[in-house]
Amino acid sequence: MDEWEEEGTVSTIPLTSYTSNEGTQGDSWNTDAGECARGRGGRGRGRGGFKSSYSSGGDGNDGDKWNNAGGERGGFRGRGGQGRGRGFGRTDHSEVNGDDSGVCENGFRGGRGGRGRGGSFSQGRDPGGRGGFGGGYRGKDEEIFSQGEDKDQEKKDDSERPKVTYVPPTLPEDEDSIFSHYETGINFDKYDDIMVDVSGTNPPQAIMTFDEAELCESLRKNVSKSGYVKPTPVQKHGIPIISAGRDLMACAQTGSGKTAAFLLPILQQLMADGVAASRFSELQEPEAIIVAPTRELINQIYLEARKFAFGTCVRPVVVYGGVSTGHQIRDIERGCNVVCGTPGRLLDMIGRGKVGVSKLRYLVLDEADRMLDMGFEPDMRRLVGSPGMPSKEDRQTLMFSATYPEDIQRMAADFLKTDYLFLAVGVVGGACSDVEQTFIQVTKFSKREQLLDLLKTTGMERTMVFVETKRQADFIATFLCQEKVPTTSIHGDREQREREQALADFRSGKCPVMVATSVAARGLDIPDVQHVVNFDLPNNIDEYVHRIGRTGRCGNTGRAVSFYDPDGDSQLACSLVTVLSKAQQEVPSWLEESAFSGSTSSSFKPPRKNFASTDSRKGGSFQDSVQSQEAVQPAANDDEEWE
Numbered sequence: 001m002d003e004w005e006e007e008g009t010v011s012t013i014p015l016t017s018y019t020s021n022e023g024t025q026g027d028s029w030n031t032d033a034g035e036c037a038r039g040r041g042g043r044g045r046g047r048g049g050f051k052s053s054y055s056s057g058g059d060g061n062d063g064d065k066w067n068n069a070g071g072e073r074g075g076f077r078g079r080g081g082q083g084r085g086r087g088f089g090r091t092d093h094s095e096v097n098g099d100d101s102g103v104c105e106n107g108f109r110g111g112r113g114g115r116g117r118g119g120s121f122s123q124g125r126d127p128g129g130r131g132g133f134g135g136g137y138r139g140k141d142e143e144i145f146s147q148g149e150d151k152d153q154e155k156k157d158d159s160e161r162p163k164v165t166y167v168p169p170t171l172p173e174d175e176d177s178i179f180s181h182y183e184t185g186i187n188f189d190k191y192d193d194i195m196v197d198v199s200g201t202n203p204p205q206a207i208m209t210f211d212e213a214e215l216c217e218s219l220r221k222n223v224s225k226s227g228y229v230k231p232t233p234v235q236k237h238g239i240p241i242i243s244a245g246r247d248l249m250a251c252a253q254t255g256s257g258k259t260a261a262f263l264l265p266i267l268q269q270l271m272a273d274g275v276a277a278s279r280f281s282e283l284q285e286p287e288a289i290i291v292a293p294t295r296e297l298i299n300q301i302y303l304e305a306r307k308f309a310f311g312t313c314v315r316p317v318v319v320y321g322g323v324s325t326g327h328q329i330r331d332i333e334r335g336c337n338v339v340c341g342t343p344g345r346l347l348d349m350i351g352r353g354k355v356g357v358s359k360l361r362y363l364v365l366d367e368a369d370r371m372l373d374m375g376f377e378p379d380m381r382r383l384v385g386s387p388g389m390p391s392k393e394d395r396q397t398l399m400f401s402a403t404y405p406e407d408i409q410r411m412a413a414d415f416l417k418t419d420y421l422f423l424a425v426g427v428v429g430g431a432c433s434d435v436e437q438t439f440i441q442v443t444k445f446s447k448r449e450q451l452l453d454l455l456k457t458t459g460m461e462r463t464m465v466f467v468e469t470k471r472q473a474d475f476i477a478t479f480l481c482q483e484k485v486p487t488t489s490i491h492g493d494r495e496q497r498e499r500e501q502a503l504a505d506f507r508s509g510k511c512p513v514m515v516a517t518s519v520a521a522r523g524l525d526i527p528d529v530q531h532v533v534n535f536d537l538p539n540n541i542d543e544y545v546h547r548i549g550r551t552g553r554c555g556n557t558g559r560a561v562s563f564y565d566p567d568g569d570s571q572l573a574c575s576l577v578t579v580l581s582k583a584q585q586e587v588p589s590w591l592e593e594s595a596f597s598g599s600t601s602s603s604f605k606p607p608r609k610n611f612a613s614t615d616s617r618k619g620g621s622f623q624d625s626v627q628s629q630e631a632v633q634p635a636a637n638d639d640e641e642w643e
């Protein structure tokens, strides 16, 4: 059975801003964050699902048109309408009409669902229309629309996909919003005790204060308005290394300020050199390019760059998939010194002749191990091979992450000058010790109830629940909504507008629970996330470290609870024991037994020694390492689309 053919399941309905004009049948219930209703469910029996084509007058915001005649290429064609059970009606006018009214109920008002017989999904401007899903899954082709993970689909033949017309809301310009930040936590000063190792020849001396960084006045003011009083270790060492013109591979624990460690010295140098955002031009040639694996993360980095560059002549710009290309081109044309981008969209902009790389001085790979693994490595090679790209000798290349498998380190060296410096703050690949890690043994089928029990004890505290697949994310989010837990979800099958709304609702606390796939595992810096729950453990220890790092940031404490299913998770046991011990956490005896029995599962794989404790150039010194499995695998072997 195809995954979207399941009958009567609610598991595959994406959480979104659902409204329906007629969805009041059935039992309805409200959550704080929205309205959930049990509709009658789709009656559709046929395979019809929905077939709807999309056309747009252009790249801009104007004139999104839906054409329901069906059958044209580029529409999404699902097999959805099979649900007999609870369907979720949807006439999502805000999406369809391009009306950004911002309605976000984060729940469902169940309509009648797909009306069956052919299960056609009708969606249009007619407010009285009976749009609805028949309880089935949105067809796979929808990925054309709502890009999975952030290997954007810019490379796809233009004729094969509808144009993306989403334009994110205009950012607030007031200083309060730009500089809003959360407080450092009680353990911020403990950063000073973390062991730091810089390897490579002639490393410059670390700075102890921001004053020693000799930032120009406007940058210094912006740092202070951001609430930064003293630098974190990765900043103390990273800033002078970058300012000295050295290439850098830096590894520091999650939430310890890596973003500012690369942004501040780059912006400082650009300001000192008096660069000014070039005037309007169809081709812009930025001095710095920053790449990151997900749209939300690159947007966050852009916001940090915009904050630090506030009131200066340096202009950052962001480009990522799922957003109108025309909108981003117009933004680039207004001038840019720093381009923040996800690889696909960035390469697209270079290919279109909008971004030139010949003046590039800084190339930054955030989440560098992810950017260089199997998923993104070809894009990175394409990027450094772009026409006009200065050779590695003529540019500065900077890489940052909390995890660095040894084989990735070796490959990263291809992109760096031979005398690059390796900066390790704490245990490379280690989990943040401010996160209290707990494990609960579960069986596959008891997880949902366990989650509910757990969330009842945490109340309205902000919690990220990680699951392995997009379907599971929808399923669990729907389940929690039904249980009156205001929940949203983020994953690669959601449209960009929905992803951003989900994040906004989670950030604001409107939905204190967010169910996420690996798309949200890395880099996201969300204030007051007190809990991370691994509903499904990832199949990769790096991923675990990044996930739990969404809490316990910047000296704050946090808690991570992981459901451990001995039938499916035993291959991770060894690495988990190592991570727990390195982070001075209690290791449950059953986990230790599972790790060292070596025969807990037929799928048990002896861990490889590829998680370096330090600079791979030191060679052979990996006994003290956190061990991980196949390091060059994409982070999560789930159904997230990285392509």
Ligand SMILES: Nc1ncnc2c1ncn2[C@@H]1O[C@H](COP(=O)(O)OP(=O)(O)OP(=O)(O)O)[C@@H](O)[C@H]1O
Pocket (backbone or CB within 6 Å): 181, 182, 184, 227, 228, 229, 230, 231, 232, 235, 252, 253, 254, 255, 256, 257, 258, 259, 260, 401, 402, 522, 523, 524, 525, 549, 553, 554
């Ligand atoms: N010196 C500082 N003083 C106070 N706050 C800081 C300082 N440096 C960074 N922060 C704040 O700490 C938070 C975490 O920083 P950041 O997102 O850069 O961490 P990171 O190391 O990149 O984490 P991850 O590995 O998860 O990507 C941010 O809110 C940032 O503004």
